[in-house]
Amino acid sequence: METALAIVSGSMVAGGIYLLLSQNLVRILFGLIMLSNAVNLVIFTAGGLTHTKPALIEVGRSVPGTAVANALPQALILTAIVIGFALLVFMFVLFYRSYESLGTIDTRQMTKSAPEKPHATDTTTARQEAGS
Amino acid sequence: MKEHPAHDPSTIYWPGRLSALLPLLLFIGAAFQVPEIQKNGALAMAFDWVPSLNVRFDVVLDGLSLLFVLIITGIGFLVTIYADAYLAGHRQINRFFVYLQSFLLSMVGLVLSNNLILLFVFWELTTLFSFLLIGFQNESATARDSARQALLVTGGGGLLLLVGILLIGDVTGTYAISELQGHTERLHRDARYLPILICLLAGAFTKSAQFPFHFWLPNAMAAPTPVSAFLHSATMVKAGIYLLARLHPIMGGTTAWMTTLVVVGAVTALWGAVVAMAKTDLKSVLAHTTIMALGIMTMFLGGRTTPALTAAITFLLVHALYKSSLFMVVGSIDHQTGTRELAEIGGIGRRMPFTAAAALMAALSMAGFPLFLGFIGKEIMYKGALTEDVFPGLATTAALLSNALMAAVAATVALRPFWGRETPKALTAREAPWAIWFGPLVVGAIGLGFGLIPDWVSRWLVEPAVRAFHATGEDITLKLFYGFNYPLLLSVITMTLGAVFYLARQWLRRTLVRFLTAVPMTMEKVYDGGVKATLAIAKWQTRRLQNGSLFQYLTVIIGTTVIGVGGALLHAGTIRVGWSGPPVPVWLGLLLVCMLVGIGIVVRTRSRLLAICGLGVIGTGMAVIFLTYGAPDVGLTQLLVETLTLIFAAIVLLRLPPIERHHRPGFSRMALSLLVAVGSGALVTGLMMAVQHTEVDRTITAFYEQASYLKAHGRNIVNVILVDFRSLDTLGEIIVVAASALSALALIRGKRSSS
Numbered sequence: 092m093e094t095a096l097a098i099v100s101g102s103m104v105a106g107g108i109y110l111l112l113s114q115n116l117v118r119i120l121f122g123l124i125m126l127s128n129a130v131n132l133v134i135f136t137a138g139g140l141t142h143t144k145p146a147l148i149e150v151g152r153s154v155p156g157t158a159v160a161n162a163l164p165q166a167l168i169l170t171a172i173v174i175g176f177a178l179l180v181f182m183f184v185l186f187y188r189s190y191e192s193l194g195t196i197d198t199r200q201m202t203k204s205a206p207e208k209p210h211a212t213d214t215t216t217a218r219q220e221a222g223s
Numbered sequence: 224m225k226e227h228p229a230h231d232p233s234t235i236y237w238p239g240r241l242s243a244l245l246p247l248l249l250f251i252g253a254a255f256q257v258p259e260i261q262k263n264g265a266l267a268m269a270f271d272w273v274p275s276l277n278v279r280f281d282v283v284l285d286g287l288s289l290l291f292v293l294i295i296t297g298i299g300f301l302v303t304i305y306a307d308a309y310l311a312g313h314r315q316i317n318r319f320f321v322y323l324q325s326f327l328l329s330m331v332g333l334v335l336s337n338n339l340i341l342l343f344v345f346w347e348l349t350t351l352f353s354f355l356l357i358g359f360q361n362e363s364a365t366a367r368d369s370a371r372q373a374l375l376v377t378g379g380g381g382l383l384l385l386v387g388i389l390l391i392g393d394v395t396g397t398y399a400i401s402e403l404q405g406h407t408e409r410l411h412r413d414a415r416y417l418p419i420l421i422c423l424l425a426g427a428f429t430k431s432a433q434f435p436f437h438f439w440l441p442n443a444m445a446a447p448t449p450v451s452a453f454l455h456s457a458t459m460v461k462a463g464i465y466l467l468a469r470l471h472p473i474m475g476g477t478t479a480w481m482t483t484l485v486v487v488g489a490v491t492a493l494w495g496a497v498v499a500m501a502k503t504d505l506k507s508v509l510a511h512t513t514i515m516a517l518g519i520m521t522m523f524l525g526g527r528t529t530p531a532l533t534a535a536i537t538f539l540l541v542h543a544l545y546k547s548s549l550f551m552v553v554g555s556i557d558h559q560t561g562t563r564e565l566a567e568i569g570g571i572g573r574r575m576p577f578t579a580a581a582a583l584m585a586a587l588s589m590a591g592f593p594l595f596l597g598f599i600g601k602e603i604m605y606k607g608a609l610t611e612d613v614f615p616g617l618a619t620t621a622a623l624l625s626n627a628l629m630a631a632v633a634a635t636v637a638l639r640p641f642w643g644r645e646t647p648k649a650l651t652a653r654e655a656p657w658a659i660w661f662g663p664l665v666v667g668a669i670g671l672g673f674g675l676i677p678d679w680v681s682r683w684l685v686e687p688a689v690r691a692f693h694a695t696g697e698d699i700t701l702k703l704f705y706g707f708n709y710p711l712l713l714s715v716i717t718m719t720l721g722a723v724f725y726l727a728r729q730w731l732r733r734t735l736v737r738f739l740t741a742v743p744m745t746m747e748k749v750y751d752g753g754v755k756a757t758l759a760i761a762k763w764q765t766r767r768l769q770n771g772s773l774f775q776y777l778t779v780i781i782g783t784t785v786i787g788v789g790g791a792l793l794h795a796g797t798i799r800v801g802w803s804g805p806p807v808p809v810w811l812g813l814l815l816v817c818m819l820v821g822i823g824i825v826v827r828t829r830s831r832l833l834a835i836c837g838l839g840v841i842g843t844g845m846a847v848i849f850l851t852y853g854a855p856d857v858g859l860t861q862l863l864v865e866t867l868t869l870i871f872a873a874i875v876l877l878r879l880p881p882i883e884r885h886h887r888p889g890f891s892r893m894a895l896s897l898l899v900a901v902g903s904g905a906l907v908t909g910l911m912m913a914v915q916h917t918e919v920d921r922t923i924t925a926f927y928e929q930a931s932y933l934k935a936h937g938r939n940i941v942n943v944i945l946v947d948f949r950s951l952d953t954l955g956e957i958i959v960v961a962a963s964a965l966s967a968l969a970l971i972r973g974k975r976s977s978s
Binding site: 092093094095096097098099100101102103104105106108109110111112113114115116117118120121124125128129131132133135136137138139140142143144145146147148149150152153154155159160161162163165166168169170172173174175176177178179180181183184185186187188190196198199 | 772773774777778781806807811812815818819822823825826831834838841842845848849851852853854855856857860861864867868871872875876878879880882888895896897899900901903904905906907908909910911912914915919921923924927928929931932933938939940941944945949952953956959960963964966967970971
């Protein structure tokens with residue numbers, strides 16, 4: 092099973108990286124989602140899959156009776172899933188905003204760090220407003 | 224008159240004026256220590272600073288340090304008063320005094336340090352503040368370039384100095400200067416002696432403007448004149464001399480030390496003297512005579528006899544006095560007439576009597592006239608030169624020629640402008656305010672006064688300073704008159720030659736200018752070339768590496784990771800191909816195939832909706848795997864987050880243009896992407912293959928299993944880890960979520976306000 096999961100997570104990484112290398116923001120976004128899933132799967136598998144009982148302590152006992160699943164990677168992945176989600180949401184908004192102000196989702200055309208000159212005055216006034 | 228813009232009434236002057244108290248108090252404090260030091264040798268104070276690195280804040284005040292402290296603070300005080308009047312009305316005058324006094328304190332720290340690392344820290348601080356001082360007129364490109372040049376040259380030497388210091392620490396096991404004297408033998412015999420010497424000398428030579436690193440000093444004259452008077456007479460450039468004297472008992476006395484110092488010093492002295500003769504800008508003339516003086520001091524520190532070392536220290540004092548005075552005089556001329564060109568100034572002595580008196584005294588000391596301290600300095604210099612161990616002939620010749628040229632320069636600089644014919648510029652000149660002539664007059668008078676009481680000067684100042692780095696039973700007394708001997712004869716020759724040079728100065732200057740323009744290669748050109756080449760390389764590599772292409776960045780980063788980690792993995796040979804672990808149930812196998820198909824769809828499809836479906840398959844598949852292998856909490860979270868992610872993705876993607884319209888990349892780029900992607904996938908698979916053959920270390924898990932109920936009273940171990948044992952991590956996680964939500968909100972709101 093571990094070997095099968097190794098192949099699946101390797102394929103997810105390969106697919107994610109390939110999408111990251113495309114120059115389209117939407118595909119980059121897909122790549123990020125896939126990569127964060129792949130990393131979680133890697134951590135989970137590395138923790139060992141021998142024991143399939145959930146890491147719970149039965150009522151009446153103070154320690155788990157039989158061997159249970161490894162709780163440590165699970166705790167790590169839970170954190171990772173939530174943080175990954177938070178960052179993805181931020182990415183969504185960021186990409187959406189950059190499309191709005193630059194009018195493209197092609198990263199090759201997103202080279203300008205500042206808007207064209209006619210817009211420059213707008214940003215200055217915006218900054219002044221923000222400052223005041 | 225660029226240096227002094229119109230008076231600005233809004234400038235507040237008292238901070239600058241008040242800062243003169245700092246050097247004054249330090250000077251008084253140091254002066255009170257003179258009898259103590261003369262009697263007992265040294266005062267010490269220390270506390271731990273970085274004990275793990277064997278660095279102590281360890282200060283020692285001995286004769287040598289004391290002489291330097293007195294020179295630094297005494298001249299620092301007069302220069303502060305001078306600068307307050309000289310820069311009056313400058314809008315950044317208070318900033319100037321911050322730089323000046325910080326520099327002064329760094330210098331004092333430098334000469335007091337008894338720990339080489341501490342010394343290096345102060346050394347670098349002087350470099351830093353001198354950079355700020357030289358570049359004080361920051362509107363001028365010349366000032367900026369000169370400041371950068373001084374910083375690069377002295378800073379570069381400083382780095383080598385650090386290497387030398389670390390090597391000394393490596394050889395001897397200590398950084399304390401006072402302890403190092405016991406390790407002299409070991410240092411001299413060590414194979415690393417020569418590298419250490421080269422590094423230390425590189426530091427000292429760059430700082431003290433020795434040939435071939437001398438070029439930054441004249442350029443540093445872009446600084447306001449008070450800075451030149453302070454940095455280039457008494458302090459900055461003397462730091463290298465101080466270091467040489469300090470290291471003399473530790474590193475000195477070898478053939479390599481003596482040969483290098485005497486030859487480099489002699490060449491520097493002659494070069495400085497010759498160029499000084501050829502210049503017509505008064506400040507530039509003084510700058511080159513400073514180079515000459517530094518060369519002389521280096522040359523004498525190359526010796527190991529008592530007269531040679533006494534000569535170095537005496538001349539140090541002589542030079543600090545007359546040079547600071549002359550710099551201030553030149554600044555005063557510039558201030559009152561608006562020019563520093565020799566030809567344009569003449570006969571202003573009657574209009575500026577105090578300045579003229581100061582100039583006269585300083586110049587007579589510089590020329591080495593009897594009754595002045597300069598004369599005594601010159602006598603002992605010849606005595607020292609004749610006793611040098613290596614090249615006494617070269618040393619004597621260099622000293623003789625330099626002194627003769629210096630006498631001629633002194634006459635040119637100090638006599639001509641004041642007592643020659645009156646030039647048009649001179650007619651409008653008036654005496655400067657008292658604060659401007661006070662400093663040079665005082666220092667000049669000290670030069671004369673000290674010359675009259677040489678035994679007093681040698682007893683309280685020179686002798687303790689020399690004995691601090693040169694243990695000898697010999698008598699160190701300066702006298703006004705040693706009797707008829709070789710030094711006196713040489714003095715007479717010097718005076719005669721000086722007079723000849725002065726009378727022939729027009730011809731001499733023309734010849735020298737012709738000679739200097741004929742020199743094809745100067746160190747300054749080498750420096751300029753080096754700077755240009757560095758900038759060109761930097762530009763080229765930035766253009767290559769930072770070209771703004773996301774594709775290139777990712778390819779390089781991921782490719783490097785794949786090659787580096789994959790190479791190490793292959794090298795270790797821990798990958799074993801083959802199935803392991805529990806067998807795969809059929810239904811789970813089907814699920815994995817579905818996930819692989821999902822990956823393929825996401826990668827291949829040009830339809831956004833199909834891609835979202837593919838991602839859904841992958842995410843749900845993950846949730847099922849989590850549920851199957853004993854992680855119900857993770858599985859549920861995964862399912863929830865996956866659903867939310869896809870909803871958000873759908874919302875956002877509908878507002879972005881479809882991928883179908885996106886133009887496909889070329890074949891080579893596609894191939895490269897494929898290669899990098901497959902490589903990274905293979906790396907991850909390979910890593911996991913390697914991992915599955917190692918025993919899972921469950922020590923930490925075992926702790927949590929044991930403690931979960933007994934200590935935290937929770938039956939769900941995963942939850943207990945998150946909310947109890949690692950609750951701080953969870954708090955961090957919540958902060959990340961909140962920060963990302965707030966940032967997203969700000970982005971959306973920002974859009975609204977700007978539209």
